[in-house]
Amino acid sequence: MKTLALSAGIAFTAAALALTSTATAESHVDPAIAGAIKARQAQMQLYAHNLGILGGMAQGKMDYDADAASAAASNLAALVQLNQSTYWPQGSDNASVEGTKALPAIWEDMAGVMEKGGAMVDAAIAMEAAAGNGLESLQGAMQALGGACGGCHQSYRQSNN
Ligand code: HEC
Numbered sequence: 001m002k003t004l005a006l007s008a009g010i011a012f013t014a015a016a017l018a019l020t021s022t023a024t025a026e027s028h029v030d031p032a033i034a035g036a037i038k039a040r041q042a043q044m045q046l047y048a049h050n051l052g053i054l055g056g057m058a059q060g061k062m063d064y065d066a067d068a069a070s071a072a073a074s075n076l077a078a079l080v081q082l083n084q085s086t087y088w089p090q091g092s093d094n095a096s097v098e099g100t101k102a103l104p105a106i107w108e109d110m111a112g113v114m115e116k117g118g119a120m121v122d123a124a125i126a127m128e129a130a131a132g133n134g135l136e137s138l139q140g141a142m143q144a145l146g147g148a149c150g151g152c153h154q155s156y157r158q159s160n161n
Pocket of ligand 1: 037040044100117148149150157
């Protein structure tokens with residue numbers, strides 16, 4: 001009987017501890033920071049969706065369709081020109097909080113980040129002009145655009161390996 005009571009007590013303590021640690025893990029990220037991280041990741045997902053359509057056509061994995069290409073390119077050109085200043089608050093880097101791959105280098109080298117962002121804006125605007133004018137025209141604008149995404153990721157996003 002004594003043993004049973006003891007082990008029940010241990011089980012209860014373990015459950016209470018598990019509850020405490022879950023609550024701590026969830027509450028230590030400021031909701032404003034967590035929201036900003038979600039917003040910028042959603043923005044990146046919208047980039048990726050539209051770029052995927054253009055890339056699929058450029059690589060011949062998808063039939064070229066001038067209207068669909070123009071729509072994707074116009075979306076992308078609009079998206080890259082949104083004001084993102086509230087998406088990147090101080091303290092939202094991957095050394096400070098979980099759930100992000102944004103490297104601290106972003107906040108240490110804003111000029112560099114702006115340069116990469118600017119290259120993407122230029123490439124997206126060029127793609128918007130090119131995408132509806134035939135497959136070759138789209139293909140001609142693809143390298144600069146894909147390179148602009150990858151160029152920033154290389155310097156400012158934690159790699160997957
Ligand atoms: C100025 C820098 C920069 C540019 C330009 C950029 N990205 Fe990103 N991207 C990032 C950073 C930083 C992250 C990590 C964000 C995070 O985890 O908080 C990221 C994350 C992503 C993700 C993962 C999002 C998620 O759900 O976690 C995708 C997909 C992505 N980018 C696609 C793109 C595409 C496509 C382009 C080009 C059209 C692009 N990015 C251009 C910096 C950039």
